Amino acid sequence: MDNFTFYSPTCFVFGRDTESQAGALVRRFGGSRVLIHYGGGSAVRSGLIGRVEASLKAEGLPCFLLGGVRPNPRSGLVYEGIELCKKENIDFILAVGGGSAIDSAKAIAAGTVYDGDFWDFYSGKRIENALPVGTVLTIAAAGSEGSPDSVITREDGMFKRGASGDAIRPKFSILNPALTQTLPPYQTAAGITDIMAHLYERYLTNTREVEVTDRLIEALLLTMIHEGPRVIEDPDNYDARANIMWAGMMAHNNSCGVGRSQDWNSHNIEHELSALYDCAHGAGLAVTLPAVFTYVMNHDIMRFAKVAVRVWGCQMDFDHPEVTAREGIEKLRRFFISIGMPRNFEELGAREEDIPVLVKALCRGDGRPGSISGFVTLDEADCEKIYRLML
Amino acid sequence: MDNFTFYSPTCFVFGRDTESQAGALVRRFGGSRVLIHYGGGSAVRSGLIGRVEASLKAEGLPCFLLGGVRPNPRSGLVYEGIELCKKENIDFILAVGGGSAIDSAKAIAAGTVYDGDFWDFYSGKRIENALPVGTVLTIAAAGSEGSPDSVITREDGMFKRGASGDAIRPKFSILNPALTQTLPPYQTAAGITDIMAHLYERYLTNTREVEVTDRLIEALLLTMIHEGPRVIEDPDNYDARANIMWAGMMAHNNSCGVGRSQDWNSHNIEHELSALYDCAHGAGLAVTLPAVFTYVMNHDIMRFAKVAVRVWGCQMDFDHPEVTAREGIEKLRRFFISIGMPRNFEELGAREEDIPVLVKALCRGDGRPGSISGFVTLDEADCEKIYRLML
Numbered sequence: 073m074d075n076f077t078f079y080s081p082t083c084f085v086f087g088r089d090t091e092s093q094a095g096a097l098v099r100r101f102g103g104s105r106v107l108i109h110y111g112g113g114s115a116v117r118s119g120l121i122g123r124v125e126a127s128l129k130a131e132g133l134p135c136f137l138l139g140g141v142r143p144n145p146r147s148g149l150v151y152e153g154i155e156l157c158k159k160e161n162i163d164f165i166l167a168v169g170g171g172s173a174i175d176s177a178k179a180i181a182a183g184t185v186y187d188g189d190f191w192d193f194y195s196g197k198r199i200e201n202a203l204p205v206g207t208v209l210t211i212a213a214a215g216s217e218g219s220p221d222s223v224i225t226r227e228d229g230m231f232k233r234g235a236s237g238d239a240i241r242p243k244f245s246i247l248n249p250a251l252t253q254t255l256p257p258y259q260t261a262a263g264i265t266d267i268m269a270h271l272y273e274r275y276l277t278n279t280r281e282v283e284v285t286d287r288l289i290e291a292l293l294l295t296m297i298h299e300g301p302r303v304i305e306d307p308d309n310y311d312a313r314a315n316i317m318w319a320g321m322m323a324h325n326n327s328c329g330v331g332r333s334q335d336w337n338s339h340n341i342e343h344e345l346s347a348l349y350d351c352a353h354g355a356g357l358a359v360t361l362p363a364v365f366t367y368v369m370n371h372d373i374m375r376f377a378k379v380a381v382r383v384w385g386c387q388m389d390f391d392h393p394e395v396t397a398r399e400g401i402e403k404l405r406r407f408f409i410s411i412g413m414p415r416n417f418e419e420l421g422a423r424e425e426d427i428p429v430l431v432k433a434l435c436r437g438d439g440r441p442g443s444i445s446g447f448v449t450l451d452e453a454d455c456e457k458i459y460r461l462m463l
Numbered sequence: 464m465d466n467f468t469f470y471s472p473t474c475f476v477f478g479r480d481t482e483s484q485a486g487a488l489v490r491r492f493g494g495s496r497v498l499i500h501y502g503g504g505s506a507v508r509s510g511l512i513g514r515v516e517a518s519l520k521a522e523g524l525p526c527f528l529l530g531g532v533r534p535n536p537r538s539g540l541v542y543e544g545i546e547l548c549k550k551e552n553i554d555f556i557l558a559v560g561g562g563s564a565i566d567s568a569k570a571i572a573a574g575t576v577y578d579g580d581f582w583d584f585y586s587g588k589r590i591e592n593a594l595p596v597g598t599v600l601t602i603a604a605a606g607s608e609g610s611p612d613s614v615i616t617r618e619d620g621m622f623k624r625g626a627s628g629d630a631i632r633p634k635f636s637i638l639n640p641a642l643t644q645t646l647p648p649y650q651t652a653a654g655i656t657d658i659m660a661h662l663y664e665r666y667l668t669n670t671r672e673v674e675v676t677d678r679l680i681e682a683l684l685l686t687m688i689h690e691g692p693r694v695i696e697d698p699d700n701y702d703a704r705a706n707i708m709w710a711g712m713m714a715h716n717n718s719c720g721v722g723r724s725q726d727w728n729s730h731n732i733e734h735e736l737s738a739l740y741d742c743a744h745g746a747g748l749a750v751t752l753p754a755v756f757t758y759v760m761n762h763d764i765m766r767f768a769k770v771a772v773r774v775w776g777c778q779m780d781f782d783h784p785e786v787t788a789r790e791g792i793e794k795l796r797r798f799f800i801s802i803g804m805p806r807n808f809e810e811l812g813a814r815e816e817d818i819p820v821l822v823k824a825l826c827r828g829d830g831r832p833g834s835i836s837g838f839v840t841l842d843e844a845d846c847e848k849i850y851r852l853m854l
Contacts, residue, residue, distance in 0.1 A: 075478025
């Protein structure tokens with residue numbers, strides 16, 4: 073196991089009606105003038121934004137609203153939020169929504185206290201300072217509610233890039249599984265896929281002797297395999313929603329990924345898809361993961377056999393472990409299809425003729441060196457082959 | 464799943480040589496005058512205390528030493544530590560050792576800023592304020608490095624009782640698995656047992672639909688079953704030590720126990736044994752757990768069958784699930800014996816004739832109502848039968 077530091081000082085308030093604690097939590101974590109940052113009209117129409125606003129007002133906290141965050145959140149709104157925060161002397165940002173609203177809020181939080189262009193953080197500069205951020209989560213997926221990460225799409229060039237830093241870990245996150253019950257099934261399934269991708273990205277490691285984190289990741293994958301279909305079958309199943317919501321946080325706050333190298337090639341490969349086609353990140357991952365795994369499987373057959381046996385219940389073929397490894401990948405692929413995710417480029421709305429554009433943006437865009445690295449290093453030729461596996 | 468709050472703002476610094484960061488961490492978390500609190504001479508002889516002191520001095524932090532914490536830490540030394548902290552205006556307590564040193568440090572931290580008798584907290588009063596505490600862990604066992612809990616034995620009456628409060632969660636914990644390599648095998652095995660007990664106490668729940676935490680607990684039990692025998696076989700196995708050390712923290716910081724009722728009857732039943740005989744807490748638990756589980760099994764056969772199948776690899780007997788449940792308990796019992804733990808009262812150094820004393824202290828001591836409650840409520844007659852199962 074590698075040396076590591078794990079520091080996750082987010083206060084998670086979990087369960088029914090917990091959004092009513094938003095005001096008290098903002099006050100507890102030092103906020104006095106609050107930006108409520110959210111996405112589309114559904115959070116307004118459902119009354120959630122009104123309830124959160126009421127909770128803040130009950131604490132005497134002035135609040136300012138900035139909606140309009142879209143999936144694959146854009147840099148334009150981040151610049152707008154930074155302006156607003158500076159103008160109104162805002163000192164706390166409360167994201168109400170899913171990963172997009174939270175990631176956009178984190179970008180605004182970092183950008184407001186930074187003299188330069190916030191995009192510097194998405195080009196490799198570590199975030200050292202930010203306004204405090206809190207969240208009211210409405211979709212179990214991105215894990216941004218417990219992570220130090222944010223992903224934003226730059227409109228100039230449509231690059232989708234990530235930034236990181238302990239300063240943008242939320243001070244608190246309110247997780248009410250009931251808020252996710254109104255999600256359309258496609259969004260729920262995309263969230264399930266994203267959570268499972270976060271687990272696989274950590275599972276694919278080159279570090280030896282990491283049984284504890286292997287087992288924890290497997291535990292969360294098993295949970296998703298059990299609870300995912302239940303919630304697709306019955307969207308009102310609060311308990312299934314609750315299990316998925318906690319799994320989604322644990323999948324990405326890194327308690328299960330410490331002390332080991334991780335992959336993240338699949339995320340990078342997918343990011344170009346959602347940047348170009350504006351598809352749901354989870355849907356893109358459902359097409360990407362099986363392709364990437366098929367391509368890199370030979371790098372460590374036993375690791376893919378292990379997840380096949382322990383998570384997917386495959387029988388180990390001791391004479392031909394590659395058969396077991398492949399069976400596990402196939403079970404993953406079929407699982408995604410079974411919950412309603414797309415299976416290929418066509419179903420995703422992607423086009424074969426764009427592959428050169430995708431490969432170039434992935435491997436050379438925004439200063440990249442012609443390859444991406446993780447579990448294995450993939451150059452342009454590899455990435456082209458992987459995109460072709462998705463056809 | 465029940466509503467819950469999970470807040471674990473401890474900074475874990477994990478890996479080889481990490482104790483050299485003690486000074487920088489104390490400074491980061493606001494300490495300026497430090498009490499180093501530790502146990503016996505081994506931490507001094509090994510040079511660990513010297514290295515920690517050097518790290519603090521390099522940061523210009525005055526430090527005061529208070530050693531002599533013993534297993535099953537006593538109230539007497541806590542009073543002494545509180546006096547010392549008040550006299551020397553100490554503002555940070557750094558525990559160097561295992562659960563005993565950490566629990567004693569937490570008691571001193573709470574007692575120093577409290578006007579009354581610190582024992583109030585161990586009689587039910589919640590700890591709201593305390594000096595900040597940091598830890599350098601030398602044994603993977605108690606999980607106190609990541610928990611808001613402390614257990615102290617009151618010499619007047621030999622009651623062993625717990626206290627709790629977010630204020631005593633360590634600000635940071637330094638976990639260097641190499642520091643545990645010099646432990647005697649018996650202490651290592653007692654630590655493994657304690658970790659597994661923390662997991663079982665959470666597993667025994669009356670809350671329905673908690674698959675995510677069930678799976679996480681099972682993952683950590685599976686890790687212990689794999690790594691425990693490896694480290695007993697080869698005490699210098701750093702990687703096995705590392706896996707156990709992270710599992711030990713995760714087993715008790717409650718990320719795997721949220722949203723569900725928990726048991727803790729076994730801990731209470733054992734506490735009377737280690738209070739009276741001063742045996743290792745883990746050794747007492749090795750004798751206690753199989754007895755308690757055998758006694759309460761019928762309360763929820765399927766839960767015991769589940770852990771038997773998923774963790775111990777038993778075949779499910781669908782016609783007679785109680786057979787599977789019992790097989791899982793038997794495998795647990797044999798596992799403890801295999802790593803060198805005692806199997807009964809005699810091997811633990813306990814005496815049949817003391818059972819009435821144990822039962823009285825357990826059920827009536829320090830204001831208890833004649834019973835203890837958890838997974839099931841156990842009255843004096845139940846507890847007597849359980850102690851007799853350990854003969």
